[in-house]
Amino acid sequence: MNITKxxxxxxxxxxxxxxxxxxxxxxxKVPSKIEWISFEKAVFLNDMKPKKIFIDVYTDWxxxxxxxxxxxxxxxxxxxxxxxxxxxxxxDAETKDTIRFRDKVFVFKPEMKSNELAISLLNGKMxxxxxxxxxxxxxxxxxxxxxxxxxxxxxxxKFYGSNAYLTTKWEDYSKK
Numbered sequence: 001m002n003i004t005k006x007x008x009x010x011x012x013x014x015x016x017x018x019x020x021x022x023x024x025x026x027x028x029k030v031p032s033k034i035e036w037i038s039f040e041k042a043v044f045l046n047d048m049k050p051k052k053i054f055i056d057v058y059t060d061w062x063x064x065x066x067x068x069x070x071x072x073x074x075x076x077x078x079x080x081x082x083x084x085x086x087x088x089x090x091x092d093a094e095t096k097d098t099i100r101f102r103d104k105v106f107v108f109k110p111e112m113k114s115n116e117l118a119i120s121l122l123n124g125k126m127x128x129x130x131x132x133x134x135x136x137x138x139x140x141x142x143x144x145x146x147x148x149x150x151x152x153x154x155x156x157x158k159f160y161g162s163n164a165y166l167t168t169k170w171e172d173y174s175k176k
Contacts, residue, residue, distance in 0.1 A: 034079045034088045039099055039117065042087035043138075050136035052161060054086035057093050057118050062128040064147040075150040078157070085161035086133070093118035093128065102138075133160045141165065 037045075042053050056073075058065035072078055082088050092115075096108040099117045106117035114126055121132045122143055131148070133141040133156075141160050148156075159165055159173050 034073055034082050036088050036090040039089050039091055039101070042089045043101060045087055046136060046138075052086045052136060052141075053089060053132075053134040053138075054082055054157070055089040055091050055121060055132040055134065057091050057122060057128065057130040057132065059092065059094050059128050065129040068129050068147060072148055072150055072153060077154055078150055081154065081157050081161065085157070091115075091118060091121075093122075093126065093130075133157075135160075 036056070039055070042055075045051070046053060056065075056068070058068075073082075094108070094113060095115050095118075097115070099106040099115065101117065106115055106120070108115050109119065112119055112124075112126065119126065121140065122130050122145075125143075125145065127145045129147060130143060130145045131153075132143045135141055142156065144156060155174060159168075159170060164173050
């Protein structure tokens with residue numbers, strides 16, 4: 001009888017050990033931070049494996065942009081959702097680098113103090129921070145400006161990331 005209890009206890013212990021190990025494995029796979037990539041790399045990856053694109057349009061001098069990096073983008077809910085559902089792009093609006101997309105070349109425009117890609121993505125409304133969500137076919141789903149808390153940004157990310165926007169109006173979705 002004692003040996004039966006021992007075997008049962010050992011089996012339960014092993015079972016919990018495997019469950020714990022599996023849970024640890026799952027936790028390890030959840031990203032703890034966003035892996036930001038260039039716009040060109042996002043396009044390359046999207047052409048191979050389609051996924052929505054989240055673009056953080058920022059400038060080096062923008063205090064609210066730095067606050068987003070230090071707070072909202074470090075939040076585990078935001079970082080895991082973006083990492084799982086979007087290619088995450090950091091785009092310096094003032095980059096002087098030439099960016100090629102499809103058959104167009106985007107260059108820095110001194111009169112706007114911005115790169116043409118940023119100007120195009122934001123429809124010429126240059127405020128920072130700004131965010132743009134694109135679908136898998138590179139259509140702009142939503143430009144969004146201004147500092148966003150986790151509570152403000154997460155519902156927008158989910159609205160587009162889950163494809164709810166295809167069947168539901170934002171007004172109805174945001175009430176849920």
